[in-house]
Amino acid sequence: MSASVAAAAAAISGYHNSSKRDHTEQLPLTPQRVQVSVLPVFSSYEKQKRDDWNSFQEYMKNHNPHLTLSQCNGAHVLEFLHYLDQFGKTKIHAQNCSYFGKLYQPGPCPCPLKESWNILNGVICRLRAAFEENFGFYKMNPFGVGSVTLYLREVRYVQAKARGYIVYEKNKRMK
Incomplete structure (x- = not known):
């Protein structure tokens, strides 16, 4: 696994594991400085x-x-x-x-x-x-x-x- 993929995975897992963050924070950035967006899942x-x-x-x-x-x-x-x-x-x-x-x-x-x-x-x-x-x-x-x-x-x-x-x-x- 490359270092950039590992850093992106750590950033995303750290974002999901933190329960004390409020919902107004920005989404995490990937190593390419692109903001990751989470699409809502519809039933x-x-x-x-x-x-x-x-x-x-x-x-x-x-x-x-x-x-x-x-x-x-x-x-x-x-x-x-x-x-x-x-x-x-x-x-x-x-x-x-x-x-x-x-x-x-x-x-x-x-x-x-x-x-x-x-x-x-x-x-x-x-x-x-x-x-x-x-x-x-x-x-x-x-x-x-x-x-x-x-x-x-x-x-x-x-x-x-x-x-x-x-x-x-x-x-x-x-x-």
Whole structure:
């Protein structure tokens, strides 16, 4: 091991082993006097959240007319969810399909592929969290409005029914 590599390793290990240093200090320098930067490690959830946020911003930029986040409302979020349906891989049987309500599909059918409820719900949850992180206005969050929640509930119901799962209706309580 060369002397410069050993010095860099000692400097880095000394930096990590020192627990009394405050976080405002500069990072250690390598022998070439280049500052070493430590990149933050993001979890897979954070990466998905960032990717979903970027794709929603790209959708708003490509929307005609162009949208800003301040103009965005629940209707635009629903348009985005319909846009995501074209990339889905889940077969959702129509009511007139012979496989409607059956758990297993023995043969091919012309029913469309759509995005599954689990994916849509995850995207909305991550977008809601990203909006609150970036702007902090949870009351003005377009991803948490009632129309989006109702749409997701309806998608879950329709997909469960199309797959043959037993769907129970909730009893409405009298006030």
